[in-house]
Structure formats: structure tokens, C-alpha cells
Amino acid sequence: MRQFRLGLGQINPSVGDLENNTKKILSFIRAARASQVDLIAFPELALTGYPPEDLLLKPQFLKDTVDRLQEIAKASQGIGVVLGFVEPKADIYNAAAILWDGKLAGTYHKTFLPNYGVFDENRYFQEGNEWPVWTIAGITVGVNICEDIWYPTGPHAAQVNAGAELIVNINASPFHAGKCEFRHKMISTRASDHTVIVAYVNLVGGQDELVFDGGSMVYDEQGKLLAEGKTCEEELIMIDLPIENVFRARLHAPRLRKEKFLYEQPRIPAPRIMVSPASLSPVKRELGVHEPYVHNTIAEIYSALVLGARDYVHKNGFKKVIIGLSGGIDSSLVAAIAVDALGKTNVIGLLMPSRFSSEASHQDATLLAKNLGITAKHIPIHAIHDTYLSTLSEEFTDTEPGTAEENIQARIRGNLLMALSNKFGWLVLTTGNKSEIATGYCTLYGDMAGGFAIIKDVPKTMVYKLSSYRNARAGREIIPRSVFEKAPTAELRPDQKDTDTLPPYDLLDPLLEAYVEEDRDIRQILAMGFDKEIARKVMEMVDKNEYKRRQAAPGIKITPRAFGKDRRLPITNRYRSL
């Protein structure tokens, strides 16, 4: 039986950090070579990090990238390397380099460029139109990139027609809840449809609003899982591929062989390129037994939030963070995630009680900090608040106290957090959730002040689930029970409750999902059983508060449609479909 050892370099590069990304890639190549890997594949744009955005418009950046690729090519002695990079060649391409024997053997250009949701690839890239196969260590390999494999009759179909026994599909696929399951199903289907082994390698790491969750995988020609990488961690996955099975299955699967010819004609016939005549390393290794993929949404999301928070903080050169602790569930969860991401010595909690803060909130915040083992600082805002009110007393003569007075408190807290941030170099983490940012139930420059918003895409009802999950994982009450039990409140006026302004969260969140994530109109939303007045009010709050979201800190996308790059509504927008 022919042997072929495949490596998947599931790495966490930093966008723009060509020097360190190169070092990381070289170290993975060395480790793979030491383990007699024939071919190692790295993710899409692994060299530059994904997405490099308008760095791609800087000619010097493109040149520097190509220089690094040459450096890596030289290190491909005795091993094949597939590496995502950007190729400037008249236009620029989202490309895969095929490196062999110290040289660049060829490149592949991504054909299907996503330009929706968070993606802007048409802004930068020209689409590819050649779908070659390479013979690497005696095996015929088709390389393609990310969404190239999403279409049943895309490049992989042409590559299989040209003899590919292995499809290497390199990815930078950002996480959202449930996406991993979709990927597994799709890759398994492509493999069995085409009687070909499919290796899917994904990036890992956080980049601004995105988390790449890894979970690389290899499916055999029957659509069975052969290997699977960890989620949210770097890993060098190595596996010996049963290549001969592909040949055998194709002989014994006339149905599949016949259907191959039903695929639409590829736009460009796939040229066949000989890279190396035979396997370098005839090694045999036992294949592990792999369980089918099991879905655990809440655990997946929690891991993604930890990774996204850690990478944002570290890749931006911060070590410590500061969080305003109110004793509520949002700041409690953010603190717990921050501790998991950064370690308890790198998280500072700041309690900033006002005249409207309850003793219970104070106790909850203090207990949370104790449970997490973090420093809790304490700066009451009464005196500052009083000074604002007396300073403004003349201007505010004969007016009723309202939002203005409430927001002053939130903005004092924002100012104090930023003062400590400026003084000590700690990044401020904001604590708002998706339900709040959707409805504008938050104060610009107040509780919205800060550099990163970990749970910005987490609806309030899911905040509770994640908090329960964290406690369950610890086997004890990290987040105190009373935090779960009390009614949510901003505590900006006496006896304030979120439900004074918003519908209950278990009603609000599905409504927001229908309107924000699914673009349902009022008729469809009413047909789901929502009350007309509530639906209108919530939809109007969402529409009216685009201006706040535009000035919000970035946060981690975990749903199919986050705010930020994912949902681009004008601020000036007079459309109301009510």
C-alpha cells in the first residue's frame, strides 16, 4: 500500500506580522519534516494573517510578503508545502503556493471570492481561472481555497477529473455557532461525492471581530472522518493517508465514476504538473480512531470568546485588562472569560458604585472578584456625580431628571476606567451584550467606553447560558447564584429595571434574531406570534441606534450575523417597514 503522510499546520498567525508568521511556519515545517511528513498544508493567507484588509493596497506589503515566501520556499527541502499567501501578478490573488525542494513549484488562485457578510474579497482580489493538479510524493493532489469547495462542481471536481486522489482545501473560516457542523457535513459530502480524500485546514486565532476556530479535518473517499484538529488551539495534525483506497473505491464504485462525467465542464481544463516523482518518506503509522463530530454550541462559543479575547489583547500589545464590575451578569461573564483568556493576575475589576447602586450589587461584584481571584478596586462616583449636577444645575433648571442625568453616571464610569487605562496601560473591556447594543440600551462613551467588547454578539439569554456553563465547568459558583436570580438593571435611577425599557429578554432575543440576523419584516415577525406594539418598538429601537453601534468597540462575532462589518446599515436611514 502506497504511503503518504499529510501534515496540517493549524496555526495562529497575526495579521501583518510577516516576520513572526514566517518563523511560526518554518517551525511547523521543521517539526513536520522531523516526523517524515510528505506534504504539509497551511491555511488560507496564513503568511499574512486573515483578513489583511487594506494592507493589500500597500505595494510594499505585497513585496514583503513575496520576499517571505521565497524564504519559506528555501526551507521546503525534502517536504512539500502548501501555503496561503497573497500573490501580486498583474492583479493580486488570494493564492496557495506549492513549495517543493527549496523552490516555488507553482501557485493556485482562489476562484470563488466571498464578498458578503464580513468578507470583502472582491475589493482586493482577482479571481483565479486555472485548477491544476500536482503530483507530490507520488500522489496526485488538487489544491484549492476555502469557498472553492463549497460548490458541488467547483475546482475540486475538475481536479478529480484530472486524477486528484487528495484535495487540499485551505481555509480562513471564521467561527459562528453551528458553523463547524456545516463544514463537517459539506466536506464529508464532497469527499464521498468525488471519491477523493479531502483535507481541510483552517486558521486558528482571533482577529478583531473574527475568531478562526481551527477544527481542521480529513475525510476519506467514503466521506468518513479520518482525522480532526483541535478547536481554538494551534496544532500540527499528522496522518498517513490510505491513498490506495481511493483507487480501489473508484474501481468498485461505478455509480460514482459515472456521475463524475455529469459535472459541468470546468472552465479551464486542469493541467497536470509533476512536482516530484515519488514519496520521500515511506513510513507507516496506525491511523487513530476518530469519533464523529459532536456539537456543543455553548462550549464552542465559550472557547471562541476566550480565544478572541486573548488574541485581541495580546496581539495589540496589552497584558492586562480592566473591567467595570456592576454585580450584574454581563460584567461577571466578561470577567470570567477574561480570567480564562489572560490569567487572573492580568484582570482588574473596578467597582464604581453610585447613589443608585444596591448593597446586593456591591456584594455580588466583590464575591465574583474573590471567586475569580482578581483584584477588585473600588472608586465610588458620588462626589464626581454631585459636582456634575451642581455644575449643570443652571443649564438644567426647570427640567425633569431623565436620560441626561442617568448617562452622566455611566460616562463618569467610562472616564474613570479610561483614566486607569491611560495611567497604567490596561485595556478596558466593555461588558455590553448583543441585546443591549441592538436596542441601544447602553450609553455612548459610558458603559460603551472601552477597547474590546467580548460579548457584543452574545444575546442576553445566551449570557446566562454561558455563565451557567462556566460555573458547571468549574463545579462551583464562580458567578454567584444571586447574579443569576436578580432582575437585570442598569442602576442609573432608583429601582430601575431593564424591563422598564425593554421587553423581557426571553421575548426580546428571538425577536432580535428574526429582525437583525434574518431580516424578517413586520408581517413575518407578527406571524411568529409577537405582539405588534412590542415588535414595532423593538424594530424601531434597532433602526434608530445604528449611530451608537458605529462608535462601539469591536467585539467577537459568534452568530451568523454580528454587528460591525457583518451588517452594514446606513446611519442616515429613513426606511421604516412598520
Added chain:
Amino acid sequence: MRQFRLGLGQINPSVGDLENNTKKILSFIRAARASQVDLIAFPELALTGYPPEDLLLKPQFLKDTVDRLQEIAKASQGIGVVLGFVEPKADIYNAAAILWDGKLAGTYHKTFLPNYGVFDENRYFQEGNEWPVWTIAGITVGVNICEDIWYPTGPHAAQVNAGAELIVNINASPFHAGKCEFRHKMISTRASDHTVIVAYVNLVGGQDELVFDGGSMVYDEQGKLLAEGKTCEEELIMIDLPIENVFRARLHAPRLRKEKFLYEQPRIPAPRIMVSPASLSPVKRELGVHEPYVHNTIAEIYSALVLGARDYVHKNGFKKVIIGLSGGIDSSLVAAIAVDALGKTNVIGLLMPSRFSSEASHQDATLLAKNLGITAKHIPIHAIHDTYLSTLSEEFTDTEPGTAEENIQARIRGNLLMALSNKFGWLVLTTGNKSEIATGYCTLYGDMAGGFAIIKDVPKTMVYKLSSYRNARAGREIIPRSVFEKAPTAELRPDQKDTDTLPPYDLLDPLLEAYVEEDRDIRQILAMGFDKEIARKVMEMVDKNEYKRRQAAPGIKITPRAFGKDRRLPITNRYRSL
């Protein structure tokens, strides 16, 4: 001589306001019909406003748009109408409707979709692939959209080959300095190259970061200007076209006739559609004499800023604005623009002196307010500042005063402005210029707090020019002379000057232009004669401060490359080309 009266409806719609946009379009159609216009053309996406962004992903919005189009079609009795709208038809298209005799006679789909700079059209639209001509009132007309006419051999070439005597090119072309001159040259060239009359109709109005400046125009078949619309104002432009000249010129211009056949084959042969057999309204009118387009950059920019400010404020439902007046040139210019945009009774100035504010600054701000005739409020921040410092004294023990203490003052001012905004419903205008926002020489939630940043894309050196222009136009010193003469300062510590932190602005601004707008690398910038240490420092400031810009208020694009949608750099970005 055949007569054909053309109308160009240079209108200012609001994004999403289908009801009022429809009313506006109907009123322009009525006025045109009353003046015996044969064909009236409205700009690109005039019905929805431009750009509707992710409103286009709402099925209900698309349906509502088509309903409105039907309503407008019914009003096209006795007049031809070309109207930009979005057509859902399997996919969605950036379309022009040709309305005639109460019916939708046909549609044209934009072929060249911009997806760079501020544009994201590939995110939404499928490209068109038919370039028909219509016979309207006896004249053969080719309709196309915006960048369709940018390519020498684009749709207009096919339409001329199919007999078009008039090309109607409908636009939503955002302003930047110098763009108007480019448009004139290009449209003139297309007209003379193809011996065809070209009518170019542009939107007018502000939409978030964009200003559409109007300046619609008609060029004759020799490339001479026949008519020109106002800039930055709504207008119904009407002109009798010398159609017979086109025929005559083609007979007498063998060079042009021959070259026509050199154009590359259009992708789809242009079908010929008969809309109406003959002119409805045989009217004769003297053609005006038109001066060639004269370029006055500073006046153009000033007008664009006024329009952009007015439309942002009004289209978002505000009437009054509040501006923090420091006595510096930036807030002075912003106040002057706001008065021109909104009227002096709708602009409130707020002076917020601290212990570091000079008496001269106070006098300058007071005099400016007097010259503009606006209310000047006065809220000193000493007491609040002292309370912050005493509240923080324990945390700040044994530290040197620095940025933290300075920023507290800026954020107190932000909080006071927002308090008045929340209390009285006034929009806060921020006063930062492009040089500051580029280098991060500004305080998040401090002087950056506010809803709209009028001069965000105006470099400091241009702030002075615009201010001089405003004074010159008034024929008196609206902005006091001393404001021009004193050294720029943030006044956040004793004797602070901008030049403590930044190079002088006449050196900084060209450096920023090279790096931010032109993506020049360090070698190119040094070759321009800049000092290495200064260049490195400035480039690093620009790179490091993306996080601030991401939370900045939107502002008006006036340069070829603004911050915001126009320049999309990652926050997490470790690339340094130094």
C-alpha cells in the same frame, strides 16, 4: 431641425425614505411635463437614495421599492422618465427604469459595479449584460449607469453602434476635491470620441460620510459643454438638444465614423427598442451660453461641507447642534460651517475652560460666537476636574501627571456636551481634523465625543484655508485674526503646543497625504525629502491609532481617500514597514 427637450432631475433624496423620495420625483416629473420636457432623467438609485447598503438585503425593502416604481410609472403620461432604482429579478440589480406612457417600458442593469474605496456594489448587485437603446420621442437613446461610462469601450460604445444619438448616464458620484474636473474631462471625451450627446445627471445631498455634489452636465457631440447644473443644490435642468447636429457631425466626421469600428465588440449586441414614435412637444428654446468648468477647490470643499453637515443633521431628525468652542481654528471653522448649514439660531457654542485654558482662547471663542451671532454657553470644568483628581488620588499615588490627567479634562467636556445633547436633543458636532484623527492626537470619548465630525477629512493646513475663504466671502473677520495667528494647542497642560507631539502641520500634512491617501512606503516618503525620524514617528502614529478611528464619529469625505469606509485597515495589525 428635430427638437428634443431633455430634463435632468438633480434631486436630493434620503436613503430609505421611499415615500418622500417618490413625492419629490413626482413633483419633478410634473414640473418637467409642464415645461414640455420630452425625457427627464433622475440619478442612480434616486428612488432609494445612495448607498442603501444592507437595506438591500431586506426583501420587504425591495418589494416596497418596486411598488413605488409602479406608482411613478403611472405618472409618466406624456413624458419619458429614466429613474435609478433597485430591481429584484432572480438576483438584484442596480437598475435604470425607462418609463413611458404610464408604463415601465424597460430596464437597464449597471454593468461595471465599483467595489473599491467607499463602494461595496459587488456585495449586493449582479452585473448587467444587455446594453439596449430606446427610441424615445423620435430620438435614439442609450441609458447607462455611472461607471458604465468610465471605460472607453463600455456600454455607451455599443449603444452608439446601435444608433444612439443621446447617452443618458445616471450617477451617484460622491464628491472629493478635484473630482468634478475629472468628470467634465471624461464626459467631454466620451461625447466627442463617439460623436454623441452625453447627459450626465448626478445626485445631490449628504449621506453619512458622503456628499453628492450634483453638477450634472450635458456635452454635445463635439465635446462642448451645453448645460451644467448647480453644485450642491437641487435643480431641474432643462435643455433643448441639437439632435440633428449629431447626424450631421457623423456624416462630416469620417475619422470618428471609422474609429467607431475599432471598438471592441460589445459583449451583447444592443437590441433596439421602440418606445415612442415621435417627439411629443415640438418646442424651440434658446440654448444658454455656458462657460467652461472653472475649478475652485476651496470653495467646492466648503460647499460640500455645508451640504454634508446640513443633510446629516436634518435627515437624522435633528434641528440644533452644539459645539465645544475652544477658541482654536478647528472649532471656529466647524461653527462657521454649522451656521451656514443650519442657521445661527440652530447652533449653540459651549465654552468649557479648565485651569489650563488661556484668557486669549476664551476671548477668541466669545468673539467668534458674537461674529456668528450664536448663543455661547459657559461651563467651567475646574470643579469637576478637581473632584476626579481627588477621587483618583489614591490610585494615582506616586505617579507622574501625564496623558491620563490630560484626557480626563477632554472627557469631562465630552460628558458635558453629551449631557446637554441628551437633555435638549441637540446633536454634538465634534471638531477634530484629519491631521489629528490620522495621528491619534485626540481623546476617545473626549474631544472625539459627538455624532458628526464635519472636518474629519480636512487636513489642518486646509482648515486654515477654508477659514480664510469663509472670512473672505463674508468680507470681514468672522473667525478672529488671532485664531489664525496663535500656535495650535489642546490646552490640556501648561504651555502645551501641538508641536510638542506633532511635527509642524505644513510638514505633517504632505507626509500624511503620502502615507494615508497614497499608500507610499518609507523609502518613497524619504525620497520626497522627509526626515527619517519624523516620517517613522508619524507613520507609526497612524498605524497605532486605528482603534481610535474605529470609534470615531462619521465625517464628510472630501479627499480621494478618507478614513471610514474608504480606508479599511485592521485594528490588530502588526505590519510596520519602517
